[in-house]
Amino acid sequence: MGPSPLSYDVLILVFVWLRDDYKSLFSCSLVNRTFRDAAATYLYWEVTYSPPFSPVLDLRKRDDFQEGFFVSARLPHYAPLVRRLEISGYLSSRPPPMNKFPAQLKSAVECWPVLNVVTLSPKTYHESVFTDVLPLLGRLSFLRSLTVNAACTDEQHTPTLVQIRQLESLTIESPTRAILQRLPDWLAELQKTLRTFRLTHSCGSVTPGVLRSFIPHLQHITSFGLGLSYSLTDNDVFAFWQELPSLHTLEFRYYLQLRPSIPPRLPLLRHLTVRYSNITARDHANRLCRWVRRVVAKSPLESLRLVCENEVHGPAVSFDPLVEHLSLKHAAELRLLHMRDCFVGRRMFMNLCRTCTHLEELDLSISRETLDEVTSIVSTCPMLHTVKFHIRNCRRRVEISQEFAEQVVKSAPKLRRLAIDGKCFEGTWTSTPYTEVQFVVKQVWTERARFPWERGAVEEKERTHHH
Numbered sequence: 001m002g003p004s005p006l007s008y009d010v011l012i013l014v015f016v017w018l019r020d021d022y023k024s025l026f027s028c029s030l031v032n033r034t035f036r037d038a039a040a041t042y043l044y045w046e047v048t049y050s051p052p053f054s055p056v057l058d059l060r061k062r063d064d065f066q067e068g069f070f071v072s073a074r075l076p077h078y079a080p081l082v083r084r085l086e087i088s089g090y091l092s093s094r095p096p097p098m099n100k101f102p103a104q105l106k107s108a109v110e111c112w113p114v115l116n117v118v119t120l121s122p123k124t125y126h127e128s129v130f131t132d133v134l135p136l137l138g139r140l141s142f143l144r145s146l147t148v149n150a151a152c153t154d155e156q157h158t159p160t161l162v163q164i165r166q167l168e169s170l171t172i173e174s175p176t177r178a179i180l181q182r183l184p185d186w187l188a189e190l191q192k193t194l195r196t197f198r199l200t201h202s203c204g205s206v207t208p209g210v211l212r213s214f215i216p217h218l219q220h221i222t223s224f225g226l227g228l229s230y231s232l233t234d235n236d237v238f239a240f241w242q243e244l245p246s247l248h249t250l251e252f253r254y255y256l257q258l259r260p261s262i263p264p265r266l267p268l269l270r271h272l273t274v275r276y277s278n279i280t281a282r283d284h285a286n287r288l289c290r291w292v293r294r295v296v297a298k299s300p301l302e303s304l305r306l307v308c309e310n311e312v313h314g315p316a317v318s319f320d321p322l323v324e325h326l327s328l329k330h331a332a333e334l335r336l337l338h339m340r341d342c343f344v345g346r347r348m349f350m351n352l353c354r355t356c357t358h359l360e361e362l363d364l365s366i367s368r369e370t371l372d373e374v375t376s377i378v379s380t381c382p383m384l385h386t387v388k389f390h391i392r393n394c395r396r397r398v399e400i401s402q403e404f405a406e407q408v409v410k411s412a413p414k415l416r417r418l419a420i421d422g423k424c425f426e427g428t429w430t431s432t433p434y435t436e437v438q439f440v441v442k443q444v445w446t447e448r449a450r451f452p453w454e455r456g457a458v459e460e461k462e463r464t465h466h467h
Helices: 008-018 022-029 033-043 101-111 177-190 208-217 234-242 282-296 320-329 346-355 368-372 374-378 402-411 458-462
Strands: 046-049 084-087 117-120 145-148 169-173 196-202 223-228 249-253 271-276 303-308 336-343 361-366 386-391 417-420 423-431 437-444
Touching: 008 022, 008 033, 022 033, 169 177, 169 223, 177 208, 196 249, 208 234, 271 282, 282 303, 282 320, 320 336, 320 346, 336 386, 346 361, 346 368, 346 374, 368 374, 368 386, 374 402, 402 417, 402 423, 402 437
Parallel strands: 046 084, 084 117, 117 145, 145 169, 169 196, 196 223, 223 249, 249 271, 271 303, 303 336, 336 361, 361 386, 386 417
Antiparallel strands: 417 423, 423 437
């Protein structure tokens, strides 16, 4: 095919909408050279290696790093496109030289000089898997975001790890004592650039004294996250948060405490994520609601996420007290509310939609009776574009018809995406053969096909991250 009628600059803006659709990007890359160059920018944007769990050692398994995507990503004309690297999942625990992966990873990182985001958080691994890679990270002048776990934070690797500079985001999963001892000095070196700092998963070694040692070096931090630590009381955590003057994004692993505490004043807090264990008792649900209300009482809250970390079972208890507070105190600012496993009654759901007129995304658990009236309820939300419902306290599975989905999507002026118990629908404007334009609602499949090197990383991907 001849030269493309669309320039590279135009295609690069179009293909951003296909960033996660590798199949379509690959098809586009076959059109001509211009399409290939534009599609390659997103095809090779991120390299993920996350092997799934295998109960036995398969000696006949092919070597992923010796063929296919990983080979092409190291070619001279594609290597400069690689910006992100993730190593997670279940790596082999065999030592070198029987395990060739450490040497292959070192060779690959040497080919990718413009890496910007690196995640090294495998679930299983050999202790020397990143020994040769960590020194290379310190030489990457564009590296700005780093996520590591115990594979990089033991006594052997910590001295090399803390030599990395210029980070804007640092996440340490299940921090060890070795890294916590060196962390204050490392944070002192990073304080001019670091804006996001997260200690996630098991944080039992994080004590009140450890938290206090961070404070002088986190004065410019805007986003902070802390995993589960029974060593910390609410007063310890609240006092620490108040010492971070620029804090506007917060993630925290909550656990039930019966001792009284002094609520914090967080005047800049806009985004809060709270992780918790499954709650089946009304008193425990009320205590969590009260805890969240106290944290956000003085904050201009724009987004709230309550994330249950384990399987939901038993009766769905009401989180109406929290929803009532949001409707009364944060209606003018609230844009996003994700409370997937939190049950909300019909009356409080109606009040939420009526008062929070700037709400854009909503994810809740409701009853079958509330679902029957959802069309009239969401019609009062002029900015709502994404809704997810999970039906609880219902003996039988609810079947969602195409006609019902159309009614719900068309009931609110900006609503485009609807999901009910995992069944997803999307509304789009399309043209007919007679050049007419009409709004159509269709069932869609949200899970994209994953390539072999990506399988096993689904849970880890869900945490952006969204950040």
